[in-house]
Amino acid sequence: xxxxxxxxxxxxxxxxxxxxxxxxxxxxxxxxxxxxxxxxxxxxxxxxxxxxxxxxxxxxxxxxxxxxxxxxxxxxxxxxxxxxxxxxxxxxxxxxxxxxxxxxxxxxxxxxxxxxxxxxxxxxxxxxxxxxxxxxxxxxxxxxxxxxxxxxxxxxxxxxxxxxxxxxxxxxxxxxxxxxxxxxxxxxxxxxxxxxxxxxxxxxxxxxxxxxxxxxxx
Numbered sequence: 001x002x003x004x005x006x007x008x009x010x011x012x013x014x015x016x017x018x019x020x021x022x023x024x025x026x027x028x029x030x031x032x033x034x035x036x037x038x039x040x041x042x043x044x045x046x047x048x049x050x051x052x053x054x055x056x057x058x059x060x061x062x063x064x065x066x067x068x069x070x071x072x073x074x075x076x077x078x079x080x081x082x083x084x085x086x087x088x089x090x091x092x093x094x095x096x097x098x099x100x101x102x103x104x105x106x107x108x109x110x111x112x113x114x115x116x117x118x119x120x121x122x123x124x125x126x127x128x129x130x131x132x133x134x135x136x137x138x139x140x141x142x143x144x145x146x147x148x149x150x151x152x153x154x155x156x157x158x159x160x161x162x163x164x165x166x167x168x169x170x171x172x173x174x175x176x177x178x179x180x181x182x183x184x185x186x187x188x189x190x191x192x193x194x195x196x197x198x199x200x201x202x203x204x205x206x207x208x209x210x211x212x213x214x215x216x217x218x
Contacts, residue, residue: 003064004030010209012198014190015216016067018053023212025061032058033201035080035194037067068197073143074099078196080143084189087121088114088162090139097149100142102158108135111160111180118162122188129171132180136160143189147181154179164189165218187216 011029013020015036024032038054039045047055058065073080074095081101082092090103109117111130118126139160140153146163150173153161160180164187174181195211202209 003058003062007031007064007205008207010198010202010207011212012194012209013212013214014187014194015214016054016065017214018050018057020212020214021054021057021061021063021065023214024063025057027210027212029061029063029210031064031066033194033198034065034067035069035072035190037069038065068193070099072193072197073190075193078193078200080190080193081141083192083196084121084143084162085139085141087192088117088139088141090141096140096156096158097142097146097152100140100146100149102138102140102156104138105136108137110134111136114139114160114162114180115182118182118184122184124185124188126182126184127166128183129166129174129181131171131174132159132178136180143192144186147183150174150179150181151177162189185216186218 007030009029010031011024012033016034016038085092085101085103090105092101092103094102096102115128136159138158140158141162142149144164147165147167150161154177162182166183170181198209
């Protein structure tokens with residue numbers, strides 16, 4: 001949706017919410033960039049109280065909203081998965097399940113080292129099922145809700161899967177397939193792409209940008 005004709009500041013955040021939009025307006029932004037847009041999966045496409053409040057906040061601040069979901073996960077330079085792989089100290093080798101990143105460590109790491117690197121990247125302690133090899137050479141990274149990709153990661157020979165959210169079958173699957181599973185939080189693993197894209201846009205068009213952290217424990 002379009003708001004102001006001119007942009008001097010970009011506000012970015014992970015997920016659409018009334019709080020994010022209100023804070024973007026208060027921060028003096030004209031454009032708000034998010035990873036998760038106004039509609040989530042198979043939600044009813046109707047303007048309920050929640051959506052009305054979000055739209056009112058956008059209109060009140062004359063904000064333009066732009067959202068990049070899977071495209072921002074998959075991008076090889078500013079994508080969540082490529083950026084997180086780099087923060088983990090691994091080199092992206094290519095795609096994993098079309099949106100994820102398959103990466104390799106120059107020097108193999110232990111599950112303890114990988115856990116520490118993920119915690120440093122996200123700022124929170126991850127859920128870890130240490131069920132794989134002692135030496136981790138290849139890691140699949142699928143941020144956010146990529147926990148469903150554990151079986152594929154194991155079948156494709158990865159030593160570990162790093163994602164955002166765990167699914168209930170993950171522990172048994174990791175144990176039976178001999179692969180490490182690490183979940184750093186859906187929100188926490190998807191802050192990287194919007195920041196990188198906002199910074200690139202700000203540099204390209206000589207505008208300011210700010211990341212608005214609407215904390216989410218999920």
